[in-house]
Amino acid sequence: MTEVTHPYLAGVDTAAAALEQIVELEPAFLPVSDQRRAVLAMRRLSTQVQAMEAMLMAAAGGVAEAEGSRDVAAWVAHRSHDSLVTTRRLQRLGVACDQRWHRLGGALVAGQVNVDQGHVIAGALDDLASAAALVDIGAEEWGQVLARAEQHLVEQAAHFGPRELRRLGERILEAVAPELAEELEGRQLADAERRARRRTLLRIQHLGDGTALIKARVPEAAALRLKTSLEAFTSPRRADGRCSTDGEAVPYDRRMGEAFCSLLETLDPARLPLHGGDATTMMITMDLAALTSGLGTATLADGSRITAGEARRMACTANLVPAVLGTRSVPLDLGHTARLFTPAQRKALALRDRECRADGCSIPATWCEAHHWQPWLLGGRTDLANGILLCSRHHHLVHDDRYLHDRMPNGDVRFARRR
Known part of the structure; x- marks a missing residue:
């Protein structure tokens, strides 16, 4: 008795036999016009x-069940030694077309839409379908909107590639139901903002090497605001992504890190919420000898250690509560808040200095910090005669004991590395 072959399988066998005949032929000898036709025809055939x-994978669930595989994609990947990512992606497209997007499926098998376009269109349609709860519309009318969206995207596949189709898919409602687009976009944005607030987090991990790792996830608007604020502290970016400071090329990400430190140091404590009964402050404990000499270390409220020079530098721009200890660790001065230059004094310094007063530095005054030439902790006055503008980099250097610095006749500061 002759075994009857299903027409589908017979067709597959016929196609395979035809391909075997083509494999034996050499395409290099085709004329250019025929090569052009052959390439396009092969591309269409491959898509089909x-x-x-x-x-077929969408309909062949029984194969996986019969052999105990998780799904058809896993069975195909195992038998063909293909990537599971590839087979599962293809299976998802087949299921989407078989269960939801029949017009797209017909265009795919007809070769009118390629597979990459199909993935994009199916994804856009699924996203649109999931937004049904966000619009005030009946189920039947919403189904008509989805049908129009599917037809529109399939038609546009004749003119646009996957990237362009993805952009069209993101705004598809404006093309097929503009009266609903604004309502949906507003509700989607509101939902996105609520999700962003729920996912907001910030973690600080002390690494034990003098640095801390800050990991944050914040709403996009807050991130943009932070980026804008930080870039106010950095010098203009160069085309290669590096900033030039005093002739030294510095990577942009490092400049942004330094700008973040500068931003924290220039926050106005009077505008911050009360913390422990007063505007947010930093408590510093240090020996009197370290304070007067600028050598040694100081301790912050959480036990972290910094150099005495860094404590002096911070006193120029931050409200500090120094707890200065004598030789027997007896507090000598507690509760005296460091005086900062007033906004009016800052403006006067900007008019006078115009830019960073370090020799050869041209960072604008708006990006500089006001420095007490004679340290305030050692009795220096907070007035224009004792004030000088320095960019963040040179403000660090002036408190860095590895560098010497002196005033030039024109008032600029010249730095030299200690030998």
Whole structure:
């Protein structure tokens, strides 16, 4: 008795036999015009084969069940030694076309839409379908909107590639139901903002090497605001992504890190919430000898250690509560808040200095910090005669004991590395 072959399988066998005949031929000898036709025809054929494979995988769940595989994609990946990512992606497309987007499936098997376009269109349609709860519309009318969206995207596939189709898919409602687009976008944005607030977090991990790792996830608007604020502290970016400071090329990400430190140091404590009964302050404990000499270390409220020079530098721009200890660790001065230059004094310094007063530095005054030439902790006055503008980098250097610095006749500061 002759075994009857199903027409589908017979067709697959016929296609395979035809391909075997083509394999024996050498395409290099085709005329250019024929090569052009052959390339396009092969591309269309490849698309149709992949589309038919996707549709077959969507219908062949029994194969996986019969052999105990998780799904058809896993079975195919195991048997063909293909990537599971590839087979599962193809299966998802087949299921989407078989269960939801029949017009797209027909265009795929007809070779009118390629597989990459199909993935994009199916994804856009699924996203649109999931937004049904966000619009005030009946189920039947919403179904008509989805049908128009599917038809529109399939038609646009004749003119646009996957990237362009993705952009069209993001704004598809404006094309097929503009009266609903604004309402949906507003509700989607509101939902996104609520999710962003729920996911907001910030973690600080002390690494034990003098640095801390800050990991944050914040709403996009807050991130943009932070980026804008930080870039106010950095010098203009160069085309290669590095900033030039005093002739030294510095990577942009490092400049942004330094700008973040500068931003924290220039926050106005009077504008911050009360913390422990007063505007947010930093408590510093240090020996009197370290304070007067600028050598040694100081301790912050959480036990972290910094150099005495860094404590002096911070006193120029931050409200500090120094707890200065004598030789027997007896507090000598507690509760005296460091005086900062007033906004009016800052403006006067900006008019006078115009830019960083370090020799050869041209960072604008708006990005500089006001420095007490004679340290305030050692009795220096907070007035224009004792004030000088320095960019963040040179403000660090002036408190760095590895560098010497002196005033030039024109009032600029010249730095030299200690030998």
